[in-house]
Amino acid sequence: MCGISGFNWEDREMGLKMGNCIAHRGPDAAGIFAEPGVTLSHQRLSIIDLTESANQPMWDSGANFAIVFNGEIYNYLELRQELSEYNFKTQSDTEVILAGYLKYGKEVVKRLNGIFSFAIWDKRDESLLLARDHMGVKPMYYYWNGDKLIFASEITSILAHEIPRKLNLEAFNQYLRVLYVPEPNTMIVGVKKLPPGHFAVLKNGQFEVKRYYTAEFVTKDISYREAKEKVRTVVEEAVKRQMIADVPVGVYLSGGIDSSAVLAAAVKVKKNIKTFSVGFDLGDDEEEKKFNRDFELARYTSAYFGSEHHELRINSKDVAGSLEKIIESMDDPISNPTAIAMYHLAKFSKQHVTVVLSGNGGDELFGGYERYRMSRRIDFVGKLPFVKYFLPKKMRGALEMSALERLIQFEFEKDHKLSRIVNSKYFTPQEVVGENFKKYIQPGNKTSALMMADVKSWLPDQALLLGDKMSMQGSLEERVPLLDLEVVYTAMQIPLRYKVTPFSTKKILKDAFKSVLPPVLLSEPKRGWFSPGAKWLRREEIQKIARAVLSESYNSETAPLFNWSEVQRMLEDHIDKREYNLTSLWMIMTFQIWAKKHRITI
Secondary structure, three states: OEEEEEEOOOOHHHHHHHHHHOHHHOEOEEEEEEEOOEEEEEEEOOOOOOOHHHOOOEEOOOOOEEEEEEEEEOOHHHHHHHOOOOOOOOOOHHHHHHHHHHHHHHHHHHHOOEEEEEEEEEOOOOEEEEEEOOOOOOOOEEEEOOOOEEEEOOHHHHOOOOOOOEEOHHHHHHHHHHOOOOOOOOOEOOEEEOOOOEEEEEEOOEEEEEEOOOOOOOOOOOOHHHHHHHHHHHHHHHHHHHOOOOOOEEEEOOOOHHHHHHHHHHOOOOOOOEEEEEEEOOOOHHHHHHHOHHHHHHHHHHHHHOOEEEEEEEOHHHHHHHHHHHHHOOOOOOOOOHHHHHHHHHHHHOOOOOEEEOOOOHHHHHOOOHHHHHHHHHHHHHOOHHHHOOOOHHHHHHHOOOHHHHHHHHHOOOHHHHHHHEOHHHOOOHHHHHHOOHHHOOOOOHHHHHHHHHHHHHHHHHHHHHHHHHHHHOOOEEEOHHHOHHHHHHHHHOOHHHHOEOOEOOHHHHHHOOOOOOHHHHOOOOOOOOOOHHHHOOOHHHHHHHHHHOOOOOOOOOHHHEOHHHHHHHHHHHHOOOOOOHHHHHHHHHHHHHHHHOOOEO
16 A cells, blocks of 8 residues: 655656655655656555565556556456566566556556556656546545646645645535535545546546446345355455455454454464454443443454454543544544544554455445435335325325435434534535435435445545545555455345345345354444544543634634534533534534644635
């Protein structure tokens, strides 16, 4: 895993400056290439082929084009055989992309099974290709003003240039609703995300973005038994592929089904694998028991599989000491207290391994969220007219909602609360914001539409982006075998009824691994991976930070956005336990710290 950056003119000094901004992503080596028309910069975290010959930027054997690449290609050995006529100089997956580009051009992206963002400078026609992986595991940001193209793995690197730092108000209102910024927006006007499954080409002064892949549910007529066996097989094969590395590999173990299934597959490949989990010191036995149930399950699961288990517990002082740094490092604000646990776990795990496998993606592909089960209940009741007749008016309204309206109901923060804390001059109603999410809605079943919207938005722009930023702060590569393309293709073909029912979630994944997982995991309720953010806000160390950040005087540039007297009332009510206000307060804190750090103007 690495950090990449560059632009479409020659400036070696600026290239070095951009690279230094993201040095944490690749502490093992740094490289730069500059010539008229392009500058490419690379920070390397060495994973495959640790020799200097695999450093980047890397030229093809004919010196026609150069690449900077962030990620891993899991089918690179198969592709290397397919491209055997190429004169390979290294054992790296980077060079396989170059060989593939020589043969297939930009269409090479369609042949890659991996997590990647890369840029290729083609000297033959002076074109620059940017690409991002199918599911959006690795980030790619860019700034294009019709003349200058600047790209990087992180926005911080782009901001090394003197570009405007103006707040994108459309993105701001999206963030208010879903606590992250959906593609292609970022919170800064002019800075965009290359969407998952897209590439872009700059040639002859024209910059064009094209889609090469989109996820779709296209179910097949398959028996439950056959589907279950297929799921088990493709997950095990994906884990085996993704354990290939020339450095130590471990597993994040949360205590849930997804990471436990990954571990079950991993121990078939390698015994005594290292596992890592994080828990919380709250100073209250009952509270710790509540928030550390998954921590305890992870310990039990590690013993069940015989892994070498490593545990980390964090307290409110750890939170206070790292909160601002963590939020600043998000690049684009994502409001989620769990980022703190992710950051500390990455730093901790790096002491033992360079690569970790996580269970990210299982909920979205196999139907793990409670909102999917609730949606299925609504679907079920909607098929019973005699029951529908006796329902309260509010419940009948839920049955009549469109898929988009259902998404807004389940996943948006509500206007009645937001309108109290956001200045009306900068506030956009949720119906207008919701229009931006129409593109994620797949026609057909409304629950499937919810799941696909999460696959296309929540997953890459919240879960995966947060995972990338927090793991790379620790110079740690996080791989996601449940988003291996073979797993994705299989999940897309499995009927919804095999995944989610009105009474259960993630049914087929649980059944696929039922025979190898500890039985206790299968009877546990779905909790999700939460941090005790509400508790933290009531601790003295964090109250002090919150009162400073949630004030008009903290940052004059963002002061006009919020109604500060109401924000401060919400904070005191939360601290005194009169009202639960974590979501709104953490959202504003995250935004405030981020905006001040990056000197954002309205």
